[in-house]
Amino acid sequence: MPDDHFLGELPWLARLPTEDRQALAHRARLRQFPAGTALVTEGSVADALFVITEGRARVVVSSGTGEEATLAMFGPGEPIGEFSIFDGLPRSASVIATIETTALMITREAVIEWVRARPDAAVAIIETLATRLRRTNQRISDLSFLDLPHRLAKQLVTLAALYDIEAATINGSVRLKITQGELASMLGVSRESVNKQLNVFSKQGLITISRGALTLDDIRSLREFS
Amino acid sequence: MPDDHFLGELPWLARLPTEDRQALAHRARLRQFPAGTALVTEGSVADALFVITEGRARVVVSSGTGEEATLAMFGPGEPIGEFSIFDGLPRSASVIATIETTALMITREAVIEWVRARPDAAVAIIETLATRLRRTNQRISDLSFLDLPHRLAKQLVTLAALYDIEAATINGSVRLKITQGELASMLGVSRESVNKQLNVFSKQGLITISRGALTLDDIRSLREFS
DNA sequence: GCTCGACGATGAAGTGCTTCACACAGCGTG
DNA sequence: CACGCTGTGTGAAGCACTTCATCGTCGAGC
Numbered sequence: 001m002p003d004d005h006f007l008g009e010l011p012w013l014a015r016l017p018t019e020d021r022q023a024l025a026h027r028a029r030l031r032q033f034p035a036g037t038a039l040v041t042e043g044s045v046a047d048a049l050f051v052i053t054e055g056r057a058r059v060v061v062s063s064g065t066g067e068e069a070t071l072a073m074f075g076p077g078e079p080i081g082e083f084s085i086f087d088g089l090p091r092s093a094s095v096i097a098t099i100e101t102t103a104l105m106i107t108r109e110a111v112i113e114w115v116r117a118r119p120d121a122a123v124a125i126i127e128t129l130a131t132r133l134r135r136t137n138q139r140i141s142d143l144s145f146l147d148l149p150h151r152l153a154k155q156l157v158t159l160a161a162l163y164d165i166e167a168a169t170i171n172g173s174v175r176l177k178i179t180q181g182e183l184a185s186m187l188g189v190s191r192e193s194v195n196k197q198l199n200v201f202s203k204q205g206l207i208t209i210s211r212g213a214l215t216l217d218d219i220r221s222l223r224e225f226s
Numbered sequence: 227m228p229d230d231h232f233l234g235e236l237p238w239l240a241r242l243p244t245e246d247r248q249a250l251a252h253r254a255r256l257r258q259f260p261a262g263t264a265l266v267t268e269g270s271v272a273d274a275l276f277v278i279t280e281g282r283a284r285v286v287v288s289s290g291t292g293e294e295a296t297l298a299m300f301g302p303g304e305p306i307g308e309f310s311i312f313d314g315l316p317r318s319a320s321v322i323a324t325i326e327t328t329a330l331m332i333t334r335e336a337v338i339e340w341v342r343a344r345p346d347a348a349v350a351i352i353e354t355l356a357t358r359l360r361r362t363n364q365r366i367s368d369l370s371f372l373d374l375p376h377r378l379a380k381q382l383v384t385l386a387a388l389y390d391i392e393a394a395t396i397n398g399s400v401r402l403k404i405t406q407g408e409l410a411s412m413l414g415v416s417r418e419s420v421n422k423q424l425n426v427f428s429k430q431g432l433i434t435i436s437r438g439a440l441t442l443d444d445i446r447s448l449r450e451f452s
Numbered sequence: 453g454c455t456c457g458a459c460g461a462t463g464a465a466g467t468g469c470t471t472c473a474c475a476c477a478g479c480g481t482g
Numbered sequence: 483c484a485c486g487c488t489g490t491g492t493g494a495a496g497c498a499c500t501t502c503a504t505c506g507t508c509g510a511g512c
Binding site for chain 1 (some may be wrong): 293308315318338342344345351362369
């Protein structure tokens with residue numbers, strides 16, 4: 001049985017009584033997703049909610065012509081697919097594990113039933129949706145106000161904060177396991193542009209580039225640049 | 227006292243029992259906002275939720291350098307500031323009435339108290355947040371996949387659908403009361419670019435341009451173009 | 453062990469949008 | 483009525499990013 005301890009650590013559930021969390025944990029099943037596989041696929045009907053326990057996943061939409069844009073990145077503790085659960089509409093995006101990922105899966109009926117009986121839980125969910133909406137709005141304003149160099153710097157700093165929890169933080173520098181193509185998809189620009197700007201940062205000594213990964217050497221400078 | 231009838235017509239409240247709606251209406255106060263005035267201002271603390279009864283408002287964020295981007299447009303029936311109410315964080319954007327607008331104002335405490343006692347209401351709010359999140363995500367993917375002409379066409383069609391409810395729909399054509407500058411701010415491009423593309427549409431006979439307004443003459447063509 | 457695909461690097465050419473500069477029309481107001 | 487403000491119209495120049503083309507490199511799989 002999936003541990004209730006984990007659910008207890010989630011900020012958005014922490015203040016609920018233990019018995020409530022247990023009731024939810026009771027109905028959850030732990031599932032594994034190898035890197036590159038989809039937790040949910042665009043267009044399908046929402047039949048479950050996921051909570052990542054380990055790993056990382058990205059939310060992607062794809063255009064008609066095969067391009068894809070990354071809407072968000074999720075790490076441990078973050079719920080996925082909350083809203084498709086509630087409004088019953090087909091999933092508006094796919095969620096793909098970028099690395100080996102495990103997630104708690106809770107069926108739609110279980111969640112709805114659980115929430116209906118617990119107003120406080122509903123408020124908790126409203127809050128997560130609220131912060132998500134804030135983030136998304138922030139992204140839109142970034143897209144319209146900031147140029148590539150600043151968006152890239154900001155994204156790197158944000159990712160660093162996300163990774164910080166688990167990834168190796170050696171001597172103030174953070175290593176991000178991410179490809180330039182993935183970054184491009186997050187920023188809404190071409191892979192080549194990302195590459196060129198990364199090399200600029202690299203020459204400034206802010207980062208070092210390696211295959212499939214980046215090391216942020218001077219996060220402070222990156223942050224104040226962004 | 228603000229009418230409960232109006233609340234009853236809101237899709238996201240319609241299925242609640244009348245007494246619940248009345249309880250909410252009881253705590254609401256009707257307020258007027260002349261065109262150009264702010265219902266809420268960026269950075270302030272959220273102390274109330276608004277539901278537009280008449281008029282229209284746009285959600286704007288402003289960059290440091292005075293530019294502004296429009297995140298969303300809201301018409302009658304749509305709740306504003308739901309999430310700042312719940313997460314307690316300062317408002318992340320301003321909401322400005324584009325035309326004379328009246329809205330029901332309900333204090334933060336009243337809403338929270340009301341929701342806590344009504345799980346179904348919470349679910350209703352979750353649903354509105356969900357659809358809003360969908361819209362926002364859609365916007366991001368539009369921003370990264372579509373160029374100006376297509377985004378513009380799409381925006382016009384969307385606005386037409388919004389206005390359709392109330393505005394004059396004469397002979398299949400819809401008149402939008404909006405300036406080119408406002409459109410530019412919604413699309414994240416310059417006013418000049420919007421102007422040029424509008425003239426292209428105009429020469430194609432799809433729209434006619436007038437001061438402070440547009441008339442969509444061939445919505446079907448616009449829609450299939452977008 | 454060799455091939456193939458994914459990833460990174462880089463330059464040249466093209467383009468979509470911006471910025472700037474200005475001109476003009478409608479409309480409210482002193 | 484003249485003035486100013488707001489909104490529209492338009493061209494020239496600039497630039498940020500794209501597209502295309504090519505190359506090197508690493509790692510995985512037959």
